[in-house]
Amino acid sequence: MKEQVELHKDSFIEELKDFLKIPSISSLPDRKEDVNRGADWVAEALGKAGMENVEVIQTEGHPIVYGDWLHAENKPTVLIYGHYDVQPEDPLELWETPPFEPVVRDGKIYARGATDDKGQLFLHIKAMELLKKENGTLPVNVKFCIEGEEEVASPNLSPFIRNHEEKLAADAVVISDTTFIEEGQPAICTSLRGALAMEVKVNTANTDLHSGSYGGAVPNSIHALVSLMDSLHDETGKIAVEGFYEGVPEATEELREEVAQVPFNSEKIKRELGLEAFFGEEGFTFQERVGIRPTLEINGITGGFQGEGLKTIVPNQASVKISCRLVGEQNPQAVYEAIQSHLQTRKPVGARIETEQLIQADPVAIDSKDAYIQTAADAYEEVYGVRPLFPKEGGSIPIVEVFASVLKAPVVLMGFGLPSENLHAPNEHFHLENFTKGIETAANYYNRLGNK
Secondary structure (H helix, E strand, C coil): CHHHHHHHHHHHHHHHHHHHCCCCECCCHHHHHHHHHHHHHHHHHHHHCCCEEEEEECCCCCCEEEEEECCCCCCCEEEEEEECCECCCCCHHHCCCCCCCCEEECCEEECCCHHHHHHHHHHHHHHHHHHHHHHCCCCCEEEEEEECCHHHCCCCHHHHHHHCHHHHCCCEEEECCCECCECCECEEECEECEEEEEEEEEECCCCCEEHHHHCCCCCCHHHHHHHHHHCCECCCCCECCCCCCCCCCCCCHHHHHHHHCCCCCHHHHHHHHCCCCCCCCCCCCHHHHHHCCCEEEEEEEEECCCCCCCCCEECCEEEEEEEEEECCCCCHHHHHHHHHHHHHHHCCCCCEEEEEEEEEECCEECCCCCHHHHHHHHHHHHHHCCCCECCEECCCCHHHHHHHHHHCCCEEEECCECCCCCCCCCCCEEEHHHHHHHHHHHHHHHHHHHCC
């Protein structure tokens, strides 16, 4: 397969450039037609790769693209998921080259969506195309489910999966939307934290008030909010909300050993971030805090006068945005209600509190010893000469939990990106070595599954 990839890589890169030229930004209404073009492009690519029953399925938002090939009798069925939508390009002035005019330099392809997720998705399509050309058939049954709303939290994919369980049924779900540990060190993520996001508003008087005439005698919304936010953690970094840790699993020695296998240089990270020290829940390492422990973070506070100069008021409104990362069996709704209760019981005199839930996603944990994951590790090792590590990611990909719970199938997070590739930032890029080796690894994986 390596020779086939090498033979076709130049044409594959040109095709990828065409894909990256489409500004399929799902969060911007004026890009709706571009998102539709992205869906049509993916559908055409699936057809070229030999997929059948290819369709662009309309939703209340952006389309889902489906295609399959189901002629491998008595062989496993693999569902490949990815997304063709991308983040906005802002800030434009920080891009060295235009974000939707792909360019190759220093062995990397630069464009918005290069690593997240168009490059990583496309390598699976090309792997299937090469396997089909080489053998006239495929080693496994294949289904593709490609969405256009991942960057806006996949509002329509979750109900689509639940309503089309039979259509999407598979023995394993393969997703390439994660990264290596570092260059040359593959990784298969086996844990993703869940998510809860909310906004809290504090109101006091019915208007801002003059601080000379009223200060010291009326409640201040910002004072109230700061007091409430300070109550959410104790002095050791532990979250002080009653019931918050319900469902958090014990950090067993086996789990901590698996986390510790991932290389980590604390002094280097401090230097890169300009930090004097880390902070967090006592008794846990940095990697454990961001991988296997839950969090509650204040993301932004608004209130009072924000302009230049001074405006001496007692502000009547203040708000805060909060996000939580959840693990194990934590229930996002139960956590939300626990925080609500905490705030209501501790609200300062004269303060009225409103809360609004914005995002909710369950945590997901995958057994690293699962046969589908170990076979993927074998494929990586053959191509890269290094066996993958199995990190616990601190972020959330909500749809992973939906696939796992609805389809009752292991999710294999076969990432080919690098942490340094500026996903969601200016000058996003994808290393072409991982693009070509990724095609080879994916093909190797599907061959191995077909020979089991």
